[in-house]
Amino acid sequence: MSLEVSPDAESMATFESTLEERDLAASVTVASAAEFPDALSELLVSPVVAADLPFEGVSYDNVDSEITLSPSPAELDAARTGITAAGLGVADYGTVTIRSTPGGEEFVSLYPERHVVVVAASDIVPDMPTAFGRLAEEFAAGYTSQILATGPSATGDMGGIVKGVHGPQEAHVMILEDR
Template sequence: MSIETTFRESLSELDVAVTRTTPGSCADAIADAADGKTIGVPLPEGLTLPPDVIDRPTNGDLETAETGVTPATLGIAETGSVHLESDRAGTELVSLYPQRHVAVLRTEDLVSDVATAIDRLGPDLRAGGSGVIATGPSATADMGSLVVGAHGPGEVHVVLVEAGR
């Protein structure tokens, strides 16, 4: 089974939607995955946000946005997780505040397992980089029954961009 197939199956188990697209159609795929007022941070070279996405969100935008769009630097197939950098652009905040998070990930940034992810992320983290590995919608059962969206997005959608720049 391919890494991408495993990643898609893991996302399905987490009730995370996934759209596969090309670099040229990335903005359209994001627009289709977004809902309501949408904020975002810059995407990697060759990928663009839809024109109606607020790409320099204010604190007020964070509070009122329904969808946040961020790049993911890595996807972990066995868990369906994505790595999001903590950076000056606000990637982590934009992924956490809105009800829906759209993570944009290139297929070449998929790895098979957590050990491989740590090997790949290690040099940047040891050099002072920071980030979060997010797995599906936010959920907690700390106070009894399961609550989705308690500490982050209640919905996640991954836009998986085919190789090519």
């Protein structure tokens, strides 16, 4: 019997280690759809705003926090956590892609100090050329605005690297398995 590692598994392992080694994520969690509500609950600091998740069998039901979808400006400003899905994870960069949809991912992933991003294990690709191949397909399918986000927002303009500028200070990555 061979112990072949599937490309997906290899990419997922690389993705996790890149996030950890390069200090890009404040935490990395791996959860199945069944484990999702509990695992997500652990990562939330209220108030929480979110955009809907596109993963089948996964929702914010049973999550142990009040979650506001389509927030108002006031709610967005007050939020301490924003939850969005990622379209892709790029293993060797620790990058996630965030689609700009009417669900408001662009704001939810940007304004609160903590961004929790949920990426499906099957959407993790090994490298940037593969990611751009997928992005070209997504563009053709109508997802024509996407952010490649890698780590928290940061600046060196004030004389030292400071995390958390106009975007989040912490990125928490949740990898969704077994769908």
